Amino acid sequence: MYLDFKFADDRPAYIQVKDYMKRLMTTGALQADQKLPSTRELSVLLRVSRNTVLSAYSDLEDEGYIYAVKGQGHFVVPSVSGVSVQREGKRLDWAPHLNDYARLAEENDLMKHGIRAEKGAISFTSIAPDEKLFDLQNVKRAFLDRMSLEGEVLLNYGYAKGYKPLIDYLLRYMENKGVNIQGKDLLITSGFTEALSLVLSTLNQGHGRILCENPTHHTAIKNFKMHGYDITGVEMEPDGISLTGLARELSKRPYDLAYLVPSYHNPTGIVMSHQKRLEALRLLNEYQIPVIEDGFNEELRYSGSHIAPLVACAGGENNSVIYLGSFSKILFPGLRVGWVLADKTLIHYLESVKRARSIHTSTLDQSLLYQYLYNGNFEKYLKRAKAEYKRKYELAIRCCEEWIPMERLSGDGGLHLFVEFGPDFRTRELLAACSAQGVVFTPGDIFHTDGGGHHTMRLGFSRVSDENIEKGIRIIGETARKLLN
Amino acid sequence: MYLDFKFADDRPAYIQVKDYMKRLMTTGALQADQKLPSTRELSVLLRVSRNTVLSAYSDLEDEGYIYAVKGQGHFVVPSVSGVSVQREGKRLDWAPHLNDYARLAEENDLMKHGIRAEKGAISFTSIAPDEKLFDLQNVKRAFLDRMSLEGEVLLNYGYAKGYKPLIDYLLRYMENKGVNIQGKDLLITSGFTEALSLVLSTLNQGHGRILCENPTHHTAIKNFKMHGYDITGVEMEPDGISLTGLARELSKRPYDLAYLVPSYHNPTGIVMSHQKRLEALRLLNEYQIPVIEDGFNEELRYSGSHIAPLVACAGGENNSVIYLGSFSKILFPGLRVGWVLADKTLIHYLESVKRARSIHTSTLDQSLLYQYLYNGNFEKYLKRAKAEYKRKYELAIRCCEEWIPMERLSGDGGLHLFVEFGPDFRTRELLAACSAQGVVFTPGDIFHTDGGGHHTMRLGFSRVSDENIEKGIRIIGETARKLLN
Numbered sequence: 001m002y003l004d005f006k007f008a009d010d011r012p013a014y015i016q017v018k019d020y021m022k023r024l025m026t027t028g029a030l031q032a033d034q035k036l037p038s039t040r041e042l043s044v045l046l047r048v049s050r051n052t053v054l055s056a057y058s059d060l061e062d063e064g065y066i067y068a069v070k071g072q073g074h075f076v077v078p079s080v081s082g083v084s085v086q087r088e089g090k091r092l093d094w095a096p097h098l099n100d101y102a103r104l105a106e107e108n109d110l111m112k113h114g115i116r117a118e119k120g121a122i123s124f125t126s127i128a129p130d131e132k133l134f135d136l137q138n139v140k141r142a143f144l145d146r147m148s149l150e151g152e153v154l155l156n157y158g159y160a161k162g163y164k165p166l167i168d169y170l171l172r173y174m175e176n177k178g179v180n181i182q183g184k185d186l187l188i189t190s191g192f193t194e195a196l197s198l199v200l201s202t203l204n205q206g207h208g209r210i211l212c213e214n215p216t217h218h219t220a221i222k223n224f225k226m227h228g229y230d231i232t233g234v235e236m237e238p239d240g241i242s243l244t245g246l247a248r249e250l251s252k253r254p255y256d257l258a259y260l261v262p263s264y265h266n267p268t269g270i271v272m273s274h275q276k277r278l279e280a281l282r283l284l285n286e287y288q289i290p291v292i293e294d295g296f297n298e299e300l301r302y303s304g305s306h307i308a309p310l311v312a313c314a315g316g317e318n319n320s321v322i323y324l325g326s327f328s329k330i331l332f333p334g335l336r337v338g339w340v341l342a343d344k345t346l347i348h349y350l351e352s353v354k355r356a357r358s359i360h361t362s363t364l365d366q367s368l369l370y371q372y373l374y375n376g377n378f379e380k381y382l383k384r385a386k387a388e389y390k391r392k393y394e395l396a397i398r399c400c401e402e403w404i405p406m407e408r409l410s411g412d413g414g415l416h417l418f419v420e421f422g423p424d425f426r427t428r429e430l431l432a433a434c435s436a437q438g439v440v441f442t443p444g445d446i447f448h449t450d451g452g453g454h455h456t457m458r459l460g461f462s463r464v465s466d467e468n469i470e471k472g473i474r475i476i477g478e479t480a481r482k483l484l485n
Numbered sequence: 486m487y488l489d490f491k492f493a494d495d496r497p498a499y500i501q502v503k504d505y506m507k508r509l510m511t512t513g514a515l516q517a518d519q520k521l522p523s524t525r526e527l528s529v530l531l532r533v534s535r536n537t538v539l540s541a542y543s544d545l546e547d548e549g550y551i552y553a554v555k556g557q558g559h560f561v562v563p564s565v566s567g568v569s570v571q572r573e574g575k576r577l578d579w580a581p582h583l584n585d586y587a588r589l590a591e592e593n594d595l596m597k598h599g600i601r602a603e604k605g606a607i608s609f610t611s612i613a614p615d616e617k618l619f620d621l622q623n624v625k626r627a628f629l630d631r632m633s634l635e636g637e638v639l640l641n642y643g644y645a646k647g648y649k650p651l652i653d654y655l656l657r658y659m660e661n662k663g664v665n666i667q668g669k670d671l672l673i674t675s676g677f678t679e680a681l682s683l684v685l686s687t688l689n690q691g692h693g694r695i696l697c698e699n700p701t702h703h704t705a706i707k708n709f710k711m712h713g714y715d716i717t718g719v720e721m722e723p724d725g726i727s728l729t730g731l732a733r734e735l736s737k738r739p740y741d742l743a744y745l746v747p748s749y750h751n752p753t754g755i756v757m758s759h760q761k762r763l764e765a766l767r768l769l770n771e772y773q774i775p776v777i778e779d780g781f782n783e784e785l786r787y788s789g790s791h792i793a794p795l796v797a798c799a800g801g802e803n804n805s806v807i808y809l810g811s812f813s814k815i816l817f818p819g820l821r822v823g824w825v826l827a828d829k830t831l832i833h834y835l836e837s838v839k840r841a842r843s844i845h846t847s848t849l850d851q852s853l854l855y856q857y858l859y860n861g862n863f864e865k866y867l868k869r870a871k872a873e874y875k876r877k878y879e880l881a882i883r884c885c886e887e888w889i890p891m892e893r894l895s896g897d898g899g900l901h902l903f904v905e906f907g908p909d910f911r912t913r914e915l916l917a918a919c920s921a922q923g924v925v926f927t928p929g930d931i932f933h934t935d936g937g938g939h940h941t942m943r944l945g946f947s948r949v950s951d952e953n954i955e956k957g958i959r960i961i962g963e964t965a966r967k968l969l970n
Contacts, residue, residue, distance in 0.1 A: 012861035019661050026663035026797070059864070064791035079759045083663035083793040089770050089803025094830040097741075097775060102687040105837040111645065112837065131637035139640065140632055147625055152616035155624065155817035160596065176504050178511035178568035190675060190821075194843040202587040222841055256582075274564045285574050290582060306549035308568040312511070318574025332640035334848040336675075345579040352590040352597065356707055358679040362847040363819040376497035379544070 002045040014055035028082025108222040122472035124441040127460040142371035160355035162188025163366035178312035185347035190336040192326040215447030233449030240272030267458040269411030403477025415462040425455040487530040499540035513567025593707040607957035609926040612945040627856035645840035647673025648851035663797035670832035675821040677811040700932035718934030725757025752943040754896030888962025900947040
């Protein structure tokens with residue numbers, strides 16, 4: 001005993017001694033009513049100062065782990081000793097206690113069952129931002145600015161709807177995208193994903209069917225499945241969802257809900273044209289179907305005119321678009337902040353669901369983001385990030401065109417490209433062959449709602465160096481050629 | 486036009502000009518292909534420098550809102566102008582699209598339908614920490630320490646399970662409470678509430694029935710209802726849940742789940758005795774019922790021996806306790822960090838559900854909390870906070886005993902007391918009468934699972950000054966006496 005005490009230089013010593021002694025007691029190494037070493041003895045045994053031991057014993061007594069007897073020293077409180085090792089108990093089999101919602105979450109968990117890149121591999125699987133672009137100085141400043149202004153407020157409870165200055169900022173932000181916010185309201189969430197989950201948990205399932213683009217965002221497919229929806233995917237065209245396909249499905253059977261990713265669509269990278277947005281909205285509004293709009297990467301435009309989001313295009317009385325926004329893919333994913341902009345009535349209920357499920361989104365994240373945006377850092381960051389991503393985007397396109405024997409390449413901006421081979425090609429086979437050479441990507445089948453897409457793949461380039469973009473795509477292309485022969 | 490431009494001194498000017506111009510375009514004040522004022526004209530109209538306008542126009546062009554014609558100036562991109570005001574659309578009635586889960590969240594939302602305190606009122610409704618105790622300097626230091634070490638990592642995506650240093654810290658923390666962590670694992674959540682919601686969403690409902698103490702935590706009752714559980718509350722005794730009551734209910738019908746708050750129980754403030762913990766666990770384990778343990782305020786002990794949590798008392802093979810922990814009520818509620826410590830199998834699935842629902846908890850919150858704990862700030866803070874709360878706790882007890890014509894007072898520590906009047910008393914009436922005198926509290930009925938508790942109330946004292954504790958409780962007591970006569 002006392003020989004295994006490990007001392008860390010950068011933590012208060014008395015806490016380390018206290019924690020160590022607690023372990024000796026709770027594991028039963030020190031027993032009920034056993035006398036502890038005197039403070040002098042322990043200080044020698046653990047090679048710490050006697051004052052350190054005095055502080056530790058004082059705390060232990062204060063926390064009810066030990067008791068003092070005058071003139072005799074300190075003793076172990078009986079209920080503390082060996083607390084976890086004494087009794088009997090039967091093992092519970094957890095398997096029958098797990099429901100389908102949890103099983104589907106696990107089955108569709110790409111972190112558990114997806115593509116793993118070996119260390120040192122060239123990985124095109126990520127579409128997260130490149131952290132080398134992060135302007136940490138401005139983030140620190142935003143934090144300190146806000147803490148100085150209202151630190152106490154930030155650290156105590158906030159509101160389920162969100163941090164007021166950020167809500168107001170985002171309402172203006174959406175107005176600047178052309179949204180008429182009359183009759184609408186805004187709820188801050190812990191990122192896009194929580195926003196989607198809250199909306200799906202709140203909306204009624206009359207028919208149990210949801211409409212979306214095919215292919216579409218994997219996280220969305222996963223959540224639709226977890227909520228028990230039948231998913232109908234409508235085919236994509238170079239300027240977005242097929243309107244004939246959409247009209248066909250709408251006329252065939254009733255739907256509860258539609259989910260669309262109009263800008264830099266995941267995984268195809270396609271931007272839906274303005275005209276198509278108007279027409280798709282007209283159709284969905286005619287059938288009175290609520291539309292979830294995923295505002296994913298809307299900001300990562302490298303060229304062309306501004307195209308207003310669906311929620312801005314829904315004119316007149318049309319209050320059916322639920323816009324989900326986030327800066328995660330552009331700014332800092334570690335800050336879990338997203339938002340829902342939608343009809344007031346819906347937000348009223350979403351707010352209560354949010355409160356019931358997580359009270360509110362981290363106020364630090366919200367206030368830091370607000371201050372960062374307000375200081376004008378986002379504009380500057382975006383300019384820098386866009387220049388960098390645009391270069392990589394153009395490089396990746398050139399490399400794909402030069403090396404990959406593909407049928408089609410799409411991607412109008414954003415952080416990824418989408419490659420289609422001939423119909424008989426299997427990108428899972430390509431992946432296996434490339435992976436052996438240290439290159440991985442995301443096979444397109446996981447984005448498909450109908451079991452298709454085996455001949456497609458997504459290439460995320462945001463976190464790959466220029467050199468590796470060239471090298472990786474060349475390996476993919478050469479390997480694909482071999483497979484084709 | 487241009488007269489309503491409002492300039493804020495603390496934001497970059499070019500961003501303000503840019504945003505202002507966007508609004509003029511999207512609202513249709515500036516029309517498709519309309520010529521914008523020259524940079525010189527606009528600088529005069531808005532009283533900003535010409536360089537500011539040049540930057541704004543350059544950005545607007547870059548973002549695709551305007552286009553330049555050589556020698557002629559800048560013009561509005563047609564798809565931008567009046568984007569939200571031109572089209573027709575039918576109104577959607579949201580009411581039929583909302584489900585019971587959302588309706589129950591709204592109905593049971595205390596922020597929407599609970600007690601409102603007028604400004605200046607003495608409010609005993611809160612059990613949040615007193616922000617005057619927050620040590621902002623140490624919080625800032627913890628943030629800067631961590632940002633300097635690994636800022637880029639903190640701001641990019643983290644893991645659903647949580648921030649590794651914090652997970653390891655909390656595992657040690659739980660071991661120090663006597664928990665045997667073999668076969669267990671830990672998931673970080675956005676506070677206790679998300680932890681509870683995740684667990685309820687993951688567990689199978691075979692019988693649709695849950696067991697808990699009566700009264701119990703309102704947020705828990707709300708979430709049980711939202712998940713469609715029939716709730717059976719077992720009566721409380723001065724040392725915790727009635728064991729005869731528990732045995733009676735267990736033998737009567739099958740349950741899916743139990744929920745217990747063994748320490749500083751909300752709302753009664755009762756601490757379950759060590760012996761009772763062992764016996765309750767034995768009973769529940771015999772029936773093989775998973776137990777959610779709410780580790781609420783466990784740290785806010787003011788006297789007595791350390792009492793190990795249920796998860797530590799569950800010895801041998803008993804893997805059925807799901808411990809939900811949080812520092813929110815003691816430390817900083819604004820940091821949304823809680824955790825689940827439970828059997829590895831369950832955590833494996835909870836991790837996937839967490840990922841599907843919100844990807845991960847704010848890394849900033851987690852890393853800041855970790856560094857704050859590691860630096861030893863929590864220990865110091867807790868000592869200070871406990872001294873302060875203990876004084877208020879003792880004062881509140883003295884005042885209740887002096888003024889309130891009650892039948893029973895409970896509260897062994899923590900941030901609130903629980904008062905029971907005679908069975909015919911109505912605390913809702915008392916509340917109405919006190920509220921008129923500027924004093925509010927939480928009527929106990931909202932914590933009851935069986936519609937009872939109309940003669941009880943909870944008094945949260947953490948955010949009330951000493952002076953107002955005395956004044957408020959005297960008013961409550963005097964008003965109660967009048968009602969009794």
